[in-house]
Amino acid sequence: MSEQFMFLPVALLNQHVLTEIRKCNDFTINHGLQLSETDIHDLVEHRKEALERNGRIEFGGGVIQKIIMEFADSPYIYQDIYMETLTELQECFYYFKNESLEEMSDDELIHIMKKYFDDVCQGSLEFLNSSMLENYCRDIRYGANEYRDLNGYEDNYVDFLDWDNEE
Amino acid sequence: MIHPTTTFMKQLDKLNPINDMLLDQGYYFQSLFQEVCASKLLTDSQIERIQLEIIDLLGKEVERYTNGESSSIPVEKAQVLLQSITYSIGVYLKSIEMSEKIDMLKQEKISVLFYKGMDTVAAVKNRAKLLLDNLAKNRLMVNNIAYQDTIAGLSEFFSAYNIEFESHEMPGSIDYPLLETNTTLLGVEYIFDYLRCFSIENEFLNHFSLQAIHDLLMGYHKEAEHMLINLFELVLTNAIGCDLLGLKITELNIPTKDCSWLQSNLEVLNADEIKKKLEEAFDNIRAEFNLETDIITYVKVAIPQLVSRVCHNLKTNTLHELFLSFAVKSQEEESFEDGIPMEDETLRDFIEELREIGVISDKVARIQEKVRSLNDFIELLEECFYGREYELVFKMLSETERAILKNKIREEAGVEELADYIPEKEWQKILLEYKTVL
Numbered sequence: 001m002s003e004q005f006m007f008l009p010v011a012l013l014n015q016h017v018l019t020e021i022r023k024c025n026d027f028t029i030n031h032g033l034q035l036s037e038t039d040i041h042d043l044v045e046h047r048k049e050a051l052e053r054n055g056r057i058e059f060g061g062g063v064i065q066k067i068i069m070e071f072a073d074s075p076y077i078y079q080d081i082y083m084e085t086l087t088e089l090q091e092c093f094y095y096f097k098n099e100s101l102e103e104m105s106d107d108e109l110i111h112i113m114k115k116y117f118d119d120v121c122q123g124s125l126e127f128l129n130s131s132m133l134e135n136y137c138r139d140i141r142y143g144a145n146e147y148r149d150l151n152g153y154e155d156n157y158v159d160f161l162d163w164d165n166e167e
Numbered sequence: 168m169i170h171p172t173t174t175f176m177k178q179l180d181k182l183n184p185i186n187d188m189l190l191d192q193g194y195y196f197q198s199l200f201q202e203v204c205a206s207k208l209l210t211d212s213q214i215e216r217i218q219l220e221i222i223d224l225l226g227k228e229v230e231r232y233t234n235g236e237s238s239s240i241p242v243e244k245a246q247v248l249l250q251s252i253t254y255s256i257g258v259y260l261k262s263i264e265m266s267e268k269i270d271m272l273k274q275e276k277i278s279v280l281f282y283k284g285m286d287t288v289a290a291v292k293n294r295a296k297l298l299l300d301n302l303a304k305n306r307l308m309v310n311n312i313a314y315q316d317t318i319a320g321l322s323e324f325f326s327a328y329n330i331e332f333e334s335h336e337m338p339g340s341i342d343y344p345l346l347e348t349n350t351t352l353l354g355v356e357y358i359f360d361y362l363r364c365f366s367i368e369n370e371f372l373n374h375f376s377l378q379a380i381h382d383l384l385m386g387y388h389k390e391a392e393h394m395l396i397n398l399f400e401l402v403l404t405n406a407i408g409c410d411l412l413g414l415k416i417t418e419l420n421i422p423t424k425d426c427s428w429l430q431s432n433l434e435v436l437n438a439d440e441i442k443k444k445l446e447e448a449f450d451n452i453r454a455e456f457n458l459e460t461d462i463i464t465y466v467k468v469a470i471p472q473l474v475s476r477v478c479h480n481l482k483t484n485t486l487h488e489l490f491l492s493f494a495v496k497s498q499e500e501e502s503f504e505d506g507i508p509m510e511d512e513t514l515r516d517f518i519e520e521l522r523e524i525g526v527i528s529d530k531v532a533r534i535q536e537k538v539r540s541l542n543d544f545i546e547l548l549e550e551c552f553y554g555r556e557y558e559l560v561f562k563m564l565s566e567t568e569r570a571i572l573k574n575k576i577r578e579e580a581g582v583e584e585l586a587d588y589i590p591e592k593e594w595q596k597i598l599l600e601y602k603t604v605l
Contacts, residue, residue: 051239058239059226097239105236 017044017062024068031072032079039083046087054094063106064090070114076123088125089113092133099137112136187265193335193353195257199268208269220277225249227278232332247333254335254354255284262287288334292355296325298362306528307372308535308563309380310392315532317343317365324358344397346469367465368399374456375402378566379419382493386420389494401491403466404473408490410448416455421490430486433477442474506539514543521551531563541575548594557597572598 021040028034035043047064051057067089071077077085096109104112113128121127185206191198200217203209209217228248229240240248259280260268271280299321306318317340324339335354345364352360372380383401384391408421411429421429433441449466452458480489509517517537524530530551538544552560561569573585576595580588590596 055242056239057242057245059222059229062238094239097237098241102233102237102240105233106238107236 014044014048016059017047017064020062020065021068024065028068028072033072033077033082034079035083035086042083043086043090047090050091050094053091054098056094056097063093063110066106066110067093067113070110071117074114074118074123076118085125088129089117092125092129095129096133096137099134100140103140185265192261192349192351192356194253195261196253197257199257199260200272203269203272209273213273217272217277221249221252224252224278224281228252228332247336251329251332251334251336252281255288255330256280257284258291258334258354258356259284259287285330285334288330288355291359292325292328292330295355295359295362298359298366299325302362302366302369303526303528305369305373306532307369307377307380307398308528308531308565309372309377309384309398310535311343311384311396311398312393312536313342313344313395314398315536317341319529319532321358321362328355342395344395346397346400347465364465367462368397371456371458371462371466372398372402375406375417375419379417381565383419383491385494386491400469403469404489405491406452407445407448407473410451411444416452420493423487423492426487426490426492429490430481430484433486434481438474438478441477442470445470445474445477505541508540508543509538514546518547518550521547527552527556527559528563531560541571545572545575549592553593557594558601561598561601569598569601 018040021035021043025034043064047058047062064086067086071085071089092113093109096113097104097106100109113133116132117123117125117128121132185199185202185208190202204214225245225248226238228251229238229245232244232248233240256277260271263271299318303318303322307314309315320340320342322339324337327338328334329336329338337354337357339358341361343365345361345368347364349357349360380398380402383405384396384398387396387401388394402419405419405421406416408426408429409416409418411433412421412425414421414425433444436444449470453463476489477486480486508514521530521533524533534544534547538547548557548560564572576588576590576598577583577585582588585599588599590599
């Protein structure tokens, strides 16, 4: 955390998040997903690290709450890998928020992540990270006028396959 | 035995343990908050409340900044937003008494202090704008790029200044060096202070003729137009020198032989005596121009600097580098050489640009900056000015420039004497009558 924030205790910055994540359990329990108190603290700790790694700062409940709610009905997430997946998704979110040069809103990015994760990536976080979102954000950086339509992700998929064949 | 004054000071310290003068004027809120915490003037719960409220407010500002589309932002941007919040609060807190500041921190919500701060910042901005308008109106048409460009560039500050998200920033460009500036200030406070000092200097310079200032600048360096120099310092130094020599202050010229006389008279004095001499000379200038208090205060601070420079130059026998004599004009400098005219399209665009500028002094400054050809200048005179404006334009031109224009009229009319010529165009008529108008 930069010197500017030295007079604001970091613990206070994290206080809101704990409460917000706890509230999500009431919704995700319907999908058989739940976070223990330890998980919540770990998730917040990971959030802090992910933010630091990506040079960002967040206020309020933040995006983890939105990620939890959006991904709750994913067929590829189940209790055993729930915590691990959320940690990865959170890291992925902050990374691609930077990569997209702040051009996408939180909701747009989370929605695209979910769409790719459930469809073309079939639950593969590696595929989501290394190919689909990378291509999507590259298009934004190169100023593509029309960002790839959510329904047009096949283009990205083909890119990936071509690259795979060349290997 | 304890001195009664010491006891009294201790009692004062107890009542008011924070010395406002020692606080960082740029990062005022942070500095005050740290001092207040260190002095235990706030309880732990009050400190925590303030910190929480700042986090809440920063969160809300992030939301407003991103239009509610992002709850996280890059740390660098968050620093800017936090700095803007604390800066605005600081500007408000500076405007009230110390005891009231502490009460405000104890009782008032941080968001309320922030909104009061934004109001205070807006008020300072308005006052600074008035100063700039006044400065632009009274600016000297002196040939120094930094001086002219800074006055023009400062107006960018007012259009680009973002009170809510970047109140501590100073958009726009400031090149012209002043004699004194408070570099610890930030944002609109710095601009206000800069404009205040600039106005004081400008007011003083307006007591001298443009020609004298121009000649002094040429005496300083033939490339003075392009140099980052403080005109006030040069003029004040020479005005003091003139008074010491018993010359007319407004002349500003200190001939080399007089400077040698000054050297021999001053080198026998010590620093205190020199200071006294310079102060007396300034008192005479003050009386001559009937100067106002703010200029007097401003100059009084500058005198010690001048004393040390005089002492140094006396030691090195280089007093002539401080008290300048006007440059002797060579024949080459006196002759006029026309520059390259603009392309038709560029000239048309420039005419359009000038038509959009409302203030005549700005128009003339822009012309002086861009136009290099006499024919272009005459075309601009015909296209962009009318009626009484011509008088103001000619007033802003130097004697030489007016003479060149008159010569051009004479050449085009094919007459020996302009008295024989009946002007066809409005600007020609006004230029030929110019002296009578004055």
